[in-house]
Amino acid sequence: MFFRVMDKARIADLVRGLSTEYEVIGPVAKGERFTFSVIEDPADLRLDFDTTILPPKKFFFPPEERMMRFRVADNEVVDDEAFASPRVLFGLHPCDINALLLMDNVFLGEFEDPYYKAYRDATLLVGVSCSPRETCFCNAWDTDEVHWGFDIFLTDLGDRYFVSVRSVMGAELLDRHVETSPITAEDTAEFQAVVREFKRAFPAKLDTSQLPLLLDAKFDDPVWDELGERCLSCGACSMVCPTCYCFDVRDDLDPDQRSGERKRVWDSCQFSEFSAVAHGQTFRESRASRVKYRYYHKQWGYLSKFERVLCVGCGRCTHACLADISPREVVTALVEGSEAR
Ligand code: SF4
Ligand code: SF4
Secondary structure: OEEEEEEHHHHHHHHHHHHOOOEEEEEEEEOOEEEEEEOOOHHHOOOOOOOOOOOHHHHOOOOEEEEEEEEOOOOEEEEOOOOOOOEEEEEEOHHHHHHHHHHHHHHOOOOOOHHHHHHHHOEEEEEEOOOOOOOOOHHHOOOOOOOOOOOEEEEEOOOEEEEEEOOHHHHHHHHHHOOOEEOOHHHHHHHHHHHHHHHHOOOOOOOOOOHHHHHHHOOOOHHHHHHHHHOOOOOHHHHOOOOOOOEEEEEEEOOOOOEEEEEEEEOOOOOHHHHEOHHHOEOOOOHHHHHHHHHHHHHHHHHHHHOOOOOOOOOHHHHHOOOOOOHHHHHHHHHHOOOOO
16 A cells, blocks of 8 residues: 545546546535435535435445346346456445455455446546534444555545555556645644544444344343334335345246346345245244344354444434434444333
8 A cells, every 4th residue: 555645636536537437436515415326517416415315335236137138938048247347436435445355355355246346447536534413323333444445545634635546557657647645744643633533423332342242142132022012114224225135036037927026135144035936835924033133143143254343334224214223322232221212
């Protein structure tokens, strides 16, 4: 990794330059909130965004993905190519870059997913520093920092960015499209001060130290029933989550019934049909069991396989949940042995 500094005013040059080679996607305003979208005009890019409604996972694992076309008569697959055009995803916060690294374990691990891989290979990542909101708890999982998994990372120093360059592609893009300068001792000192201030700005740190042990011990805790009473099974928490990756596969026939396409669509473990099997049996019929399952998968099952929890503390689920269920409350209830709220 090496470092440069760049005037903030030059962001537009960088985005314009990148747009000559890539599709550039970044945060833009949507009403009072923000969303990742294709940047047509650099002035639309809002690097001061707090978070986006949906995470960047939608560009690697779209809500609906056509996997293949098929012909029924001869049982033939006619088109199953995974393709993605080159693009730059601009303005990812550390939590969202860390979330992609967690998704990589799933989609690029033991069973490589060609669709996810095509998107991942075609995409360069430019990260940007952020300020914690009251619902952020990324610091509890050490996902408030990111040291790899990006090409360029911009830390806001007020009038300029401290630019961390992680990849050869990132260095080449900077060289081609924007003027930067070598860092000075003053830049480094300011960078350190900004990082210190960022760490101080978090709300009280969530105590997760005993979590796997507590989950082992509290499988039958009343807290799960209490959460199940409140949960609406709407699935919003998993849809907005940058690390939830469950999906369903559907075959849609064309009107002529001779051909069709197979699609992969987002699914949620909070839906009762999610764990339904033949003969109408459902493994997790109660809402309590489904809420519990989501926490056990994220904070126990994934951890036991990949030594990381499947949560980056972005707080999106907290904002999305109409029943006011949040990981912060659930973890606190388990740790303190109290009611969830
Ligand atoms: S569980 Fe909630 S806080 Fe954790 S990564 Fe998913 S949306 Fe973010
Ligand atoms: S968003 Fe809240 S109410 Fe909806 S499924 Fe998730 S926990 Fe339940």
